[in-house]
Amino acid sequence: MVASWLPVPARDAHKYRRGRALLVAGSRAYPGAAVLAARAAQRMGAGYVELAVPDGLEASFAVAAPSLVVRGRHDWQSRWRADGAGPAGAPANDVEEPPLRAICVGPGFDAQGDADESRSLVLQALSCPVPVLVDGGGLTALCDAEGLRLVRRRFERGLDTVLTPHAGEAARLAACVGLEGSAAEAEDAPDRRALDLARAWGAVVCLKGPDTYVAAPARSQEAFPGASALPVRAMRWGGPELAKAGTGDVLAGMIAGLMAQGTPASRAAFAGACVHALAGSEAARRGSVVSVIPEDVLDALPAALNALLMS
Numbered sequence: 001m002v003a004s005w006l007p008v009p010a011r012d013a014h015k016y017r018r019g020r021a022l023l024v025a026g027s028r029a030y031p032g033a034a035v036l037a038a039r040a041a042q043r044m045g046a047g048y049v050e051l052a053v054p055d056g057l058e059a060s061f062a063v064a065a066p067s068l069v070v071r072g073r074h075d076w077q078s079r080w081r082a083d084g085a086g087p088a089g090a091p092a093n094d095v096e097e098p099p100l101r102a103i104c105v106g107p108g109f110d111a112q113g114d115a116d117e118s119r120s121l122v123l124q125a126l127s128c129p130v131p132v133l134v135d136g137g138g139l140t141a142l143c144d145a146e147g148l149r150l151v152r153r154r155f156e157r158g159l160d161t162v163l164t165p166h167a168g169e170a171a172r173l174a175a176c177v178g179l180e181g182s183a184a185e186a187e188d189a190p191d192r193r194a195l196d197l198a199r200a201w202g203a204v205v206c207l208k209g210p211d212t213y214v215a216a217p218a219r220s221q222e223a224f225p226g227a228s229a230l231p232v233r234a235m236r237w238g239g240p241e242l243a244k245a246g247t248g249d250v251l252a253g254m255i256a257g258l259m260a261q262g263t264p265a266s267r268a269a270f271a272g273a274c275v276h277a278l279a280g281s282e283a284a285r286r287g288s289v290v291s292v293i294p295e296d297v298l299d300a301l302p303a304a305l306n307a308l309l310m311s
């Protein structure tokens with residue numbers, strides 16, 4: 001079933017029809033995460049991937065990854081309406097541009113060192129009327145009353161938001177909505193924790209770990225066809241080859257790349273996690289479970305996609 005959720009380009013496709021994605025990612029502390037996430041969005045099929053990076057670093061990113069459209073943060077912030085009014089992805093000025101289909105915000109944010117900037121970028125992304133994924137340092141920046149209000153408001157307006165926490169970030173998201181229960185209880189029942197978070201935030205939650213749980217808020221119950229009564233699914237593929245800094249950034253970009261092509265948020269999160277795990281296994285097969293690095297996962301991604309599409 002997951003294979004049928006993966007977009008395949010039409011014969012008459014062109015780059016904009018294949019989805020325009022924006023990644024607001026990276027910081028002076030963690031620039032690499034931005035490239036990992038953006039590359040992953042490209043590899044998952046998004047036709048036009050833009051990367052908004054800290055001002056002054058544009059040239060370094062453009063050299064590191066020539067096919068990415070790299071912009072400074074101020075350029076992006078001044079070009080998009082802060083209130084999210086207007087058609088999906090409409091730029092604030094009159095420039096003719098194809099619509100933006102998804103935003104990924106937060107991989108590589110330095111939520112401690114650049115707290116104000118991280119928060120302002122996350123809130124601006126959430127004000128855009130397109131699917132938004134929040135990951136990494138963006139999740140830390142999201143955890144306050146205003147962040148919660150904006151995500152819930154998006155839910156009420158029918159706009160998809162995806163949150164991709166690891167266990168540490170999930171604990172912060174839980175504390176922000178006053179979810180009871182100790183860390184040990186959350187570890188015992190991660191499916192329940194993912195679902196509680198999804199409902200409390202009004203967002204699709206992809207709770208990462210050795211097993212990954214994707215939960216949808218009530219509105220998206222139909223998003224997992226054939227699912228059991230509760231809108232939460234476990235993904236148990238993959239192994240410890242993925243336990244290396246940077247693989248989460250790859251996953252965030254993959255899910256955003258799928259959403260940019262029109263895959264609904266909960267399916268994008270689940271299918272993205274499946275392909276990510278398969279790519280990790282393929283990378284371990286080509287090398288060693290010990291040596292896999294996130295770049296290997298990116299390199300193995302096309303083979304993993306193919307294997308799933310042929311299955």
Ligand SMILES: NC(=O)C1=CN([C@@H]2O[C@H](COP(=O)(O)OP(=O)(O)OC[C@H]3O[C@@H](n4cnc5c(N)ncnc54)[C@H](O)[C@@H]3O)[C@@H](O)[C@H]2O)[C@@H](O)CC1
Nearest residue numbers: 030031032033106107108109136137166167168245246249
């Ligand atoms: N190449 C790069 O530039 C990389 C950048 N990264 C970015 O660095 C920033 C900080 O990421 P961190 O994850 O370190 O941020 P966190 O501030 O979440 O640090 C991790 C903390 O959470 C706790 N924790 C609990 N459960 C955990 C789990 N299952 N996995 C990991 N930590 C857990 C740890 O004990 C630790 O204290 C993010 O924006 C992230 O995207 C990282 O993804 C690593 C690679």
Ligand SMILES: Nc1ncnc2c1ncn2[C@@H]1O[C@H](COP(=O)(O)OP(=O)(O)O)[C@@H](O)[C@H]1O
Nearest residue numbers: 166208209210239240242243245246247248249
């Ligand atoms: N033991 C494991 N088995 C399977 N997958 C794992 C394991 N450890 C980590 N992963 C996966 O690797 C990724 C790590 O993401 P994350 O913790 O956000 O790392 P980072 O922020 O450094 O990129 C997640 O997709 C997680 O599910």
